[in-house]
Amino acid sequence: MALLQMFRTAQTNGATRSLCCTAALQSKEWRLSKGFSANRTAEGILTDGPDYTFLDGRPTPLLKKQQLRMIKQQDYATKIVELTSELEFAKNRYQDKIRMEQEERDAVLRNRLKPKGKQLKK
Structure with missing residues (x-):
């Protein structure tokens, strides 16, 4: 090179x-x-990494960058959960809308005029 x-x-x-x-x-x-x-x-x-460690094994407090990173990751996680629930709601609403339209079509077909007289006996 x-x-x-x-x-x-x-x-x-x-x-x-x-x-x-x-x-x-x-x-x-x-x-x-x-x-x-x-x-x-x-x-x-x-x-x-931490600047120091305790000899008795206690955890050291988080550094400022670690705290900020943790808060940012929590914000990402809550946003993901929120958007996922909105997406599920939208999917369910769309399916319900399609189902309701199908039920309306079926109701119109059931309620249409019925034949009378000799055609009814067939």
């Missing part, structure tokens, strides 16, 4: 300077190719 080099030139007070970010790009590409996140500080054992 060829080395990836990007140079940015900035003009400041008549002087030019070159900035190279090859190492950062290679690190990002390596992390992505290994299945890690692009930003190493976004997630991981060092950022997600």
Whole structure:
């Protein structure tokens, strides 16, 4: 794989300077190719894990990011349950509507005029 080099030139007070970010790009590409996140500080054992542990085995309090993530996941779960119940309601209502229309058609067919006289005895 060829080395990836990007140079940015900035003009400041008549002087030019070159900035190279090859190492950062290679690190990002390596992390992505290994299945890690692009930003190493976004997630991981060092950022997600507790800062300390109790020797007697008590659980440590949740970190702020963990609390926010838990609240977000609970919001997602309640939204999913709410939308699922709405979907079930809509399906049942549609089935009831179709059933009622069919019953109306059947009622009209049952109530139509009946033959009289000799045709009735047949």
